[in-house]
Amino acid sequence: MNPEAPTPPDSAAADPATPAPSRSGSRRTLAVTLLLSVLGAALLLVAAGQGWVSGQVQAQGVTRTVTADGGEVSGLPGAMALVGLASVVAVFAVRGKARALLGGLVALAGAGAAYTAVAAMANSGSSALDAKAARAIGLANVSATGISDSAWPWVAVLGGVLLVLAGVLTIAKGAAWPGMSARYDAPAGAKQARPKRSAAAEPSGSPADLWKALDRGEDPTAG
Numbered sequence: 001m002n003p004e005a006p007t008p009p010d011s012a013a014a015d016p017a018t019p020a021p022s023r024s025g026s027r028r029t030l031a032v033t034l035l036l037s038v039l040g041a042a043l044l045l046v047a048a049g050q051g052w053v054s055g056q057v058q059a060q061g062v063t064r065t066v067t068a069d070g071g072e073v074s075g076l077p078g079a080m081a082l083v084g085l086a087s088v089v090a091v092f093a094v095r096g097k098a099r100a101l102l103g104g105l106v107a108l109a110g111a112g113a114a115y116t117a118v119a120a121m122a123n124s125g126s127s128a129l130d131a132k133a134a135r136a137i138g139l140a141n142v143s144a145t146g147i148s149d150s151a152w153p154w155v156a157v158l159g160g161v162l163l164v165l166a167g168v169l170t171i172a173k174g175a176a177w178p179g180m181s182a183r184y185d186a187p188a189g190a191k192q193a194r195p196k197r198s199a200a201a202e203p204s205g206s207p208a209d210l211w212k213a214l215d216r217g218e219d220p221t222a223g
Contacts, residue, residue: 026176033169034088037106040162041084044113047156048078052120055144057133066144068128070156073120077156080113084163091170095179103170110163117156121149 048070056063071078087106094102133144 026173027178029169029173030091030177033091033166033173036162036166036169037084037088040110040159040166041081043155043159043162044077044081044084047117047152047159048081050152050155051150052153053129053147053149055129055133055147057144064133066129066133068132070117070120070152072132073128074116076116077113077160080109080163081159083109084166087166087170091174091177092179096175099174099177100171103167103174105167106170107164107167110160110165110167112160113163114157114160117153117160121153 050069051067052070052073054065054067056065058064084106087102090102091099129144129147
């Protein structure tokens with residue numbers, strides 16, 4: 001009697017396990033992208049509310065210190081932060097090319113916010129500071145002196161860079177990410193699998209037809 005031959009490994013059982021690394025990898029990149037989007041938007045929002053540039057203005061022999069925050073220098077970083085936050089939800093609602101377009105929008109938003117912060121540091125935010133100085137003393141054509149920049153514009157630059165990275169990841173890896181609508185899609189062929197009711201069993205709704213259905217022993221209210 002020949003000994004029983006060893007059973008070859010079941011390839012069918014091993015196949016479902018092979019896509020697991022790719023699925024886990026796509027979920028990791030999705031989590032990293034969401035983290036970058038939230039962190040970048042948070043940095044932009046916080047930086048926009050802080051003082052970016054300060055200086056002194058003299059009026060009637062009194063020297064005053066004026067400070068312009070990021071929102072007064074430019075409203076773009078704060079607006080781009082809202083784009084980054086909205087993308088955290090929108091990335092689940094879109095797929096395919098729409099998701100790639102969303103990634104491009106987020107990348108452009110981050111680049112715009114970073115460029116605005118760099119431009120503000122290059123120009124020392126002098127125009128925004130002069131306008132605030134003029135409002136503070138109630139005079140026109142006032143120029144602030146002793147202008148100094150804070151480190152908050154660099155925080156805004158970092159936030160913009162994080163949004164750019166989130167957008168690039170969305171473009172490169174977004175096609176493999178799950179979507180919110182997948183679990184709510186109707187199964188294929190669900191309508192075809194539904195049994196059709198016969199014309200005789202489906203009452204037209206008139207009293208006479210209802211009575212005829214009862215005479216045949218049918219339930220006219222059955223769905």
